[in-house]
Amino acid sequence: MKGRVMYVALLMTVFLILYTYFNDLTGYVKYMDEIQILNNLKEIYRKMAHVAMRAGRGPSEVALIAVTKNVDADVIRKAVDVGLRVFGENRVQEAYKKVMSDELRVMGEKFNWHLIGHLQKNKAKAAVELFDLIQSVDSFELAEIINKQAESVNKTQRILLQVKLSDEESKHGISKDNLLTLTEKINVLSSLKIEGLMTIPPFFDNAEKVRPYFRELRTLRDGLEKSGFKLPELSMGMSNDFEVAIEEGATMVRIGTAIFGERSY
DSSP states (O other): OHHHHHHHHHHHHHHHHHHHHHBOTTOOBOOOOHHHHHHHHHHHHHHHHHHHHHTTOOGGGSEEEEEOTTBOHHHHHHHHHTTOOEEEESOHHHHHHHHTSHHHHTTOOOOEEEEOSOOOGGGHHHHHHHOSEEEEEOOHHHHHHHHHHHHHTTOOEEEEEEEEOSOOTTOOOEETTTHHHHHHHHHTOTTEEEEEEEOOOOOOSSGGGGHHHHHHHHHHHHHHHHTTOOOOEEEOOOTTTHHHHHHTTOSEEEESHHHHOOOOO
């Protein structure tokens, strides 16, 4: 009996060591093999194509942004090996470590990096250096700072305007009432290029409950285009609701969990 208890304890210790190494207890994804990632991507692309065609759209009209928050650089390297090239990060500091990591630099390939999380003004310089597209511009003051940093390195920084469509205090974004005025002001900044709108709606287990938020963002974009702005991009939809987002006109969906599994945030 004593020997059996010791054996079970040993197995549990080995399990905890392996679990901590591959996917640590903070939820940081340290290990996935290419087959896992590829199988997940096949299912996501199948759903994306199906819903796009059902909505009368071509599958190529919707881009997949692989969200790599709390995903190790080596796992991202494997995602690149199976075809992914566009990645979304929530934090400037975490993105910097990955962009500059040996695992990705040694590949010698050009990836597109999108900032999809809230950007603090004091991180604007680094954001301009790192990201091809900043999806989370939520004020004129932030836009001015990004513009100044982009101008200093002779870069036209691509941006999306983040719109707040819910009453959640945790969410950032431009109110819909101020959207036209701020779009007009930001559009004048010479080193920025506004390409569209982004939103983060409330989370619902039932994805149908998110549909009104996606529909409203598309309506706001269409209204801005009638005012003369060219805004082809709508970034909306995540792992649990991207199919509804595509039906409502999304051109970018931000998917992390369905590719890399659950993580702690």
